[in-house]
Amino acid sequence: MKGIKIILQGGGEHAKVVLDCLLDEGANVLALFDPKFSGELFGVEQRGQYDPLFEPDSKVIVAIGDNAIRKKVTGVTQHSFTNAIHSSTVISSRVSMGVGCMVLHGAIIQANTVIGDHVIINTATSIDHDCEIDNYVHLAPRAVLCGRVKVGEGALVGAGAVVLPGISIGAWATIGAGAVVTKNVGDGAVVVGNPAGPIQNSKLKSSR
Ligand SMILES: CC(C)(COP(=O)(O)OP(=O)(O)OC[C@H]1O[C@@H](n2cnc3c(N)ncnc32)[C@H](O)[C@@H]1OP(=O)(O)O)[C@@H](O)C(=O)NCCC(=O)NCCS
Structure with a gap:
């Protein structure tokens, strides 16, 4: 990443971690674009609304933690994308990865895993062999995927969650x-606990 011209879409909390990663790796981060922010972050200008004509030969990373918003913003981004990968990560040479991915401090990705586009592999996440991670x-930090796990588009695996071998997690779960x-998790489902199951909402229980 040394010397590559990069701009970030997003200026919030997740962008802070991604920017920190990029600066540590010697990237030339020119600006952050997010209508909610102005001023500067770690010495990099927050320029507000995205400008598709800004430094057109620079690469973009959409550094937004919310998966649905990240998808929406990638759809209107006109620059080409690159990845942010911290040098403290351990990534097998037999891993395939798309574009726009953020692989943050201390993450580990084992052999034959396939990773799509605009995926966040957050701090100290561990992904074992033969996993398939969709766009x-x-x-989240310290999530653990055992071998052969499949994760569908837009799913969030929360901090410290463990997914046993061969499990499939549905899209936007x-x-x-x-x-x-x-056990496998369906599309759009929300599960918690050990073993993971639907949220037992006490308000729902008391109204029955
Ligand atoms: C599962 C989750 C999405 C639920 O969020 P929510 O829909 O706002 O749910 P609420 O906070 O209203 O909680 C609903 C109930 O589920 C329980 N609950 C929420 N999250 C839980 C979890 N992770 N494990 C066990 N129980 C949980 C709450 O205690 C509450 O129980 P109650 O109804 O008996 O009081 C959220 O709590 C979560 O774990 N998100 C992941 C966060 C994360 O790792 N982010 C990464 C940032 S980098």
Whole structure:
């Protein structure tokens, strides 16, 4: 990443971590674009609304933690994309990865894993062999995927969750922080706990 001209879409909390990663790796980060922010972050200008004509030969990373918003913003981004990968990560040479991915401090990715586009592999996440991670997934800090796990588009695997070998997680599903996932999870489902299951909402229970 040394010397590559990069701009970030997003200026919030996730962008802060991604920018830190990029600056540590010697990238030339020119600006952040996010209508909600102005001023500067770590000495890099926050320029507000995205400008598709700004430094057209620079590469973009959409550094937005929310998967649905990240997908929407990638759809209107006209620059080409690149990846942000911290040098403290351990990534097998037999891993395939798309574009726009963020592989943050201390993450490990084992052999034959396939990763799509705009995926967040957050701090100290561990992905074992032969996993398939679709586009716009977010694997939160210290999530652990055992071997052969499949994660569908836009799913969130919460902080510290563990997904057992061979499990499939559906598109846009949410795995709660600290969950242990022992069975397949359907599209759009929200599961928590050990073993992971639907949220037992006390308000719903008391109204029955
Ligand atoms: C699972 C999750 C999405 C639920 O969020 P929510 O829909 O706003 O749910 P609420 O906070 O209203 O909680 C609903 C119930 O589920 C319980 N609950 C929420 N998250 C839980 C979790 N991770 N494990 C166990 N129980 C959980 C709450 O205690 C509450 O129980 P109650 O109804 O008996 O009081 C969220 O709590 C979560 O774990 N998100 C992942 C966060 C994360 O790792 N982000 C990464 C940032 S980098």
